[in-house]
């Protein structure tokens with residue numbers, strides 16, 4: 001680990017100020033991704049700004065018919081929340097599939113989406129449900145928030161404060177997980193939303209993406225059979241020791257059909 005200055009501000013305004021003071025300053029939430037990165041000397045922040053002491057960033061509220069989740073809310077709290085289980089059970093289930101108990105007990109929704117790992121689960125949930133990311137500066141629709149491999153629309157001194165999820169008519173998430181890390185080799189979130197059917201895929205490509213052909217087919221007939229012949233081109237998909245691009249392309253169809261069948 002390289003040396004850095006550690007700060008634990010008590011307000012969002014102070015956190016944003018510290019973050020904006022040096023372009024190498026970084027926020028820390030659960031530390032589940034950042035701390036191993038620091039230990040391996042893959043990052044060299046000048047300052048670490050810990051969000052843990054800032055009030056109001058944690059918690060789950062039922063609002064406007066949907067659910068609003070504070071950025072510092074841990075995966076375990078989303079998984080166990082009675083509100084999330086009742087309003088968006090697929091989201092509670094998704095949170096319960098993240099990593100292992102240690103990861104779920106420290107990792108936060110704000111940290112996960114800001115990191116935008118290509119194999120993370122929440123990006124599929126946010127895009128699938130048509131969520132909105134609330135920051136210290138603005139509100140960003142999920143599809144505009146995730147911009148590329150480990151890239152988001154966040155500016156240097158911008159902090160995610162919450163995520164707003166509308167209630168879907170039905171939704172389900174299915175993932176084919178890496179048996180060691182539990183990250184998604186491919187994960188597919190399917191939702192019937194107020195703005196139509198969403199099919200959002202994580203793990204397969206450099207960034208979460210939707211599959212318009214499947215969405216159109218499901219719009220006509222919402223059944224696993226309706227998409228059985230829709231294949232995803234493997235061009236540009238991820239290929240690594242865990243799965244080839246061709247295998248991931250195949251898995252997108254398998255996971256999408258399972259998600260449609262599981263939609264409740």
Ligand SMILES: Cc1cc2nc3c(=O)[nH]c(=O)nc-3n(C[C@H](O)[C@H](O)[C@H](O)COP(=O)(O)OP(=O)(O)OC[C@H]3O[C@@H](n4cnc5c(N)ncnc54)[C@H](O)[C@@H]3O)c2cc1C
Pocket residue numbers: 026027028029030031032033034035051071072097098099100103106107108109110111112114115117119120121122154158159160161181182183184
């Ligand atoms: C062994 C292991 C297995 C895992 N398996 C999975 C899995 O199956 N699925 C999955 O989705 N994830 C998985 N993860 C990742 C896990 O979900 C992390 O919790 C998540 O990636 C980061 O959350 P965090 O709160 O720990 O963030 P941190 O590590 O503290 O921060 C991550 C990044 O986000 C930034 N950041 C943090 N909070 C904010 C904020 N509010 N606003 C703006 N930027 C912010 C930080 O500066 C940093 O760049 C795994 C991690 C580990 C170590």
